Amino acid sequence: MRYLGTMLLIVIFCFSFVGVSLASPAQDQLKQTVDSILVVLKDPTLKGEAHKKERRATLEKIVDKRFDFEKMSQLSLARHWRKITESEKSEFVVLFGRLLKDTYLTKMETYTDEKVIFLKERISKKKAQINTKIINKSLEIPINYRMFTQKNDQWMVYDLVIEGVSLIANYRSQFGLMLEKNSFEDLINKLKKK
Numbered sequence: 001m002r003y004l005g006t007m008l009l010i011v012i013f014c015f016s017f018v019g020v021s022l023a024s025p026a027q028d029q030l031k032q033t034v035d036s037i038l039v040v041l042k043d044p045t046l047k048g049e050a051h052k053k054e055r056r057a058t059l060e061k062i063v064d065k066r067f068d069f070e071k072m073s074q075l076s077l078a079r080h081w082r083k084i085t086e087s088e089k090s091e092f093v094v095l096f097g098r099l100l101k102d103t104y105l106t107k108m109e110t111y112t113d114e115k116v117i118f119l120k121e122r123i124s125k126k127k128a129q130i131n132t133k134i135i136n137k138s139l140e141i142p143i144n145y146r147m148f149t150q151k152n153d154q155w156m157v158y159d160l161v162i163e164g165v166s167l168i169a170n171y172r173s174q175f176g177l178m179l180e181k182n183s184f185e186d187l188i189n190k191l192k193k194k
Contacts, residue, residue, distance in 0.1 A: 026128035026147050026155040027121050033066040034116050035133070037108055059105050067104075068156040069097030071148070075158065076171040080179050088184060095191040100167065104160065111136070128155065 023031070037059060040046060046055040073093045074081045081089070111134060119131040126149045134141045146159035159168040178187050 004118070023118070024121055024123050024128065025153065026123060026149070027118060027130050027157045030066065030145055030147065030157070031118060031132050033062060038116065041109065056105060059108070060101055063101055063104065066155075066157055067097075067100070068148075068158050069093055069100060070097070071098060071156070071158045072168055074080075075168045076175055077179075078172055078176065080175070080184070084184055091188060092191070093151060095188065099191060099194055103167065107162065116182045139187075 003125070007105055040055060040058050040062070043055075045051070045163060046058065066096045070089075070093050073096045074090070076096065077084075077092070083091070086114045114134045114136040117135060119133055121131070128147045128149075130145045130147065132143050132145065134143060142161075143163075144161040145157050146161065147155045147157050149155050161167070175187060
């Protein structure tokens, strides 16, 4: 029994020493994305207003690989998604994806030397929630990522909960109210203006 306890301690030590991650694939993949974003934000050659366009383009490429904007669009429109044509769906995904990227990246671009801490994860079959916190000297901002896995074992973000508010639930509520009174075309035109 004593031998077993010693072996267990050695195994735990070895795992922590060689840096083997004990996090889930969902958290590992999200961490790679967040780390890539932070590398871009800390890059001195991409700082400032003069480099905003180049910085944004680089950040969008990173985000596009981890965020499923079609799923986010579908969830935000809820029952209205079934009522629109395939071409309307495609247009909505592009416009809404642009809005979501802008919302997320604008928030991220305000950070300078903050740390992103991965707090906990909840995995339930093909879904996960990874709780993180952005910490600086004066405040802490919780951002929770809701994810699902695809057939190729890629974990994709389908919702963000920023400071306790679900981005998708917020937009679902707004879009639902708009579509009760206005047409889908009106919604598309509003997204184009944003």
